[in-house]
Amino acid sequence: MTSKLRQLKTGLALSIFCVCLCFQLAAETQLAGIFANHMVLQRNTEINIWGTDLPGQSIRIMATWGAGATAETDPQGNWRLQLSTPEAGGPYTIEIQGSSNLELSDVLIGEVWLCSGQSNMEMPVKGYRNQPVLGSNEARLQSIADEIRLFHFPHNAQLEPKDSIKGRWLVSSPAKVGDFSATAYFFAKKLQEALGVPIGLVHSSWGGSSAEAWTDRETLLTYDPEIKIPTEMPDRVVFQAPSVLYNGMIHPLIGYTIRGAIWYQGEANIGRYRTYAQLITDMVTSWREKWGQGDFPFYFVQIAPYGYQDGHPTALQREAQAATVDSLPNSGMAVTMDIGDCRNIHPADKQTVGNRLAYIALAKTYGINGIAYSGPVYRSMEVTEDKKIKVYFDQTENGLSSFGRELSGFRIAGSDRVFKEAQVRINRDDSITVWSDEVPNPVAVRYAFESCSEGTLFNNAQLPASSFRMDSWE
Numbered sequence: 110m111t112s113k114l115r116q117l118k119t120g121l122a123l124s125i126f127c128v129c130l131c132f133q134l135a136a137e138t139q140l141a142g143i144f145a146n147h148m149v150l151q152r153n154t155e156i157n158i159w160g161t162d163l164p165g166q167s168i169r170i171m172a173t174w175g176a177g178a179t180a181e182t183d184p185q186g187n188w189r190l191q192l193s194t195p196e197a198g199g200p201y202t203i204e205i206q207g208s209s210n211l212e213l214s215d216v217l218i219g220e221v222w223l224c225s226g227q228s229n230m231e232m233p234v235k236g237y238r239n240q241p242v243l244g245s246n247e248a249r250l251q252s253i254a255d256e257i258r259l260f261h262f263p264h265n266a267q268l269e270p271k272d273s274i275k276g277r278w279l280v281s282s283p284a285k286v287g288d289f290s291a292t293a294y295f296f297a298k299k300l301q302e303a304l305g306v307p308i309g310l311v312h313s314s315w316g317g318s319s320a321e322a323w324t325d326r327e328t329l330l331t332y333d334p335e336i337k338i339p340t341e342m343p344d345r346v347v348f349q350a351p352s353v354l355y356n357g358m359i360h361p362l363i364g365y366t367i368r369g370a371i372w373y374q375g376e377a378n379i380g381r382y383r384t385y386a387q388l389i390t391d392m393v394t395s396w397r398e399k400w401g402q403g404d405f406p407f408y409f410v411q412i413a414p415y416g417y418q419d420g421h422p423t424a425l426q427r428e429a430q431a432a433t434v435d436s437l438p439n440s441g442m443a444v445t446m447d448i449g450d451c452r453n454i455h456p457a458d459k460q461t462v463g464n465r466l467a468y469i470a471l472a473k474t475y476g477i478n479g480i481a482y483s484g485p486v487y488r489s490m491e492v493t494e495d496k497k498i499k500v501y502f503d504q505t506e507n508g509l510s511s512f513g514r515e516l517s518g519f520r521i522a523g524s525d526r527v528f529k530e531a532q533v534r535i536n537r538d539d540s541i542t543v544w545s546d547e548v549p550n551p552v553a554v555r556y557a558f559e560s561c562s563e564g565t566l567f568n569n570a571q572l573p574a575s576s577f578r579m580d581s582w583e
Contacts, residue, residue: 138207149309219307228316295463369406414449446564481570
């Protein structure tokens with residue numbers, strides 16, 4: 110056999126081997142990356158499961174809790190089916206049969222929450238360098254909880270929506286919790302203690318990110334037809350480019366059945382406070398439509414006091430966030446007026462933040478009666494006969510308190526719009542009285558309306574009031 114003929118046969122054999130190998134790889138049954146060992150699936154519902162295989166391939170799924178389902182791949186090799194889930198429990202095993210067989214082990218059934226936002230959501234239990242999280246060491250020590258599972262989504266900015274995902278489910282432990290979102294973990298810890306069921310957290314956040322970055326292209330163009338959607342990846346601050354985080358970090362998750370979402374973001378949008386409530390309402394409405402689960406709960410954190418430069422409209426952004434609760438169905442806001450840090454935009458007390466989000470979920474989503482989930486909410490005012498302003502609140506069961514702090518942050522003004530520091534008295538009818546001898550004919554009161562005001566007004570559940578104002582003056 111000539112050398113040339115041998116080379117030809119060798120090349121032909123290699124080509125046949127490569128074709129067979131490619132066929133074999135293409136024939137493998139694949140699951141979307143969010144489905145993995147140790148995951149938590151939403152209880153008492155029909156969950157979505159999807160993946161890829163050969164076109165026209167029959168897919169069969171069987172779960173050890175007794176549920177099963179079948180599907181057939183479409184011409185592109187995609188498949189999707191639904192599987193009934195029982196009451197909370199596990200661990201279970203799921204077997205997937207297609208052109209090849211897969212098995213998922215240590216699967217729990219419980220409550221699943223999506224957790225997203227910017228750096229205050231991303232801040233891990235161990236804290237940032239030189240920026241601690243209070244109680245971090247004890248939290249890690251107490252994190253040996255098989256029934257809390259963590260899925261952390263790595264940063265992934267994309268110009269187009271992606272279906273692929275990378276990451277893995279982790280069982281809560283001291284070695285794993287330290288690198289996971291502190292706000293999300295403390296939220297899960299409180300839920301698990303109260304509900305006694307497994308909790309799964311899907312964490313997808315990026316420090317410094319704008320709300321526009323987490324919103325899909327079509328929604329943004331409806332919200333603002335002039336917005337510039339990038340066609341090339343920016344060299345800098347990619348995490349603020351419109352739609353790129355939605356494309357890479359939300360879109361791949363759509364369809365994974367969740368109970369609801371928690372959100373901690375807003376600092377990056379302070380300069381656009383006038384449209385923030387509408388943007389978040391549009392963003393969440395779009396998420397809900399794409400998930401196809403109805404108006405799932407969306408609970409978020411109001412930005413905390415921080416020493417922004419003079420003239421920064423921090424209080425106006427907090428006002429916009431409070432307005433979101435009115436414009437967005439099935440939403441709720443955790444107020445952090447009492448735990449801010451004028452020198453650090455990342456408050457250290459993330460446990461309080463997570464707990465307050467959990468109180469909202471436990472009361473509004475899980476129907477646990479007898480717990481407060483909101484601080485005092487400004488309702489109305491009246492000018493008294495002695496020229497003082499009486500302020501009434503909702504969410505004040507059993508009254509108001511300063512918990513030993515001096516009531517501060519109140520300003521009062523007349524028609525000249527000049528605000529003066531005010532005196533304050535708590536009354537016995539869910540109201541306060543505000544006055545100043547320098548304002549003989551008052552018309553408006555503002556509370557905690559500076560960048561770094563400290564919250565001092567609470568209800569008896571020790572939940573703080575948001576900053577508020579009675580005027581609409583610029």
